[in-house]
Amino acid sequence: MSDIALVHVTFPSTEEAEAVARLVVEERLAACANVMASCTSVYRWRDSVETDVETPVLFKTSMERALALRDRIVDVHSHELPAIELWPAAATPSLAQWVADCTDDA
Numbered sequence: 001m002s003d004i005a006l007v008h009v010t011f012p013s014t015e016e017a018e019a020v021a022r023l024v025v026e027e028r029l030a031a032c033a034n035v036m037a038s039c040t041s042v043y044r045w046r047d048s049v050e051t052d053v054e055t056p057v058l059f060k061t062s063m064e065r066a067l068a069l070r071d072r073i074v075d076v077h078s079h080e081l082p083a084i085e086l087w088p089a090a091a092t093p094s095l096a097q098w099v100a101d102c103t104d105d106a
Contacts (some may be wrong), residue, residue, distance in 0.1 A: 031102035
């Protein structure tokens with residue numbers, strides 16, 4: 001069984017990454033969002049190879065809220081096809097409880 005879910009997303013700018021991070025934490029869809037240093041992404045898009053500088057974000061959420069978080073990010077992300085990966089993760093009991101408390105709808 002997994003304790004928490006991690007959701008990794010890249011954004012076209014730090015400003016958008018921080019705005020979305022704040023939004024989903026305020027909405028209790030994520031307990032935390034780690035906005036990381038920029039990275040260079042190389043990817044195939046519409047029959048050509050593209051290179052862009054992007055800002056990755058790692059969101060920590062509960063397993064119960066992971067799909068809602070994913071869907072909310074899709075709603076507000078500026079890319080036509082946002083790169084969103086989600087995976088279960090083990091956590092310390094105290095971290096798992098904190099994530100659960102922060103993402104509880106009550």
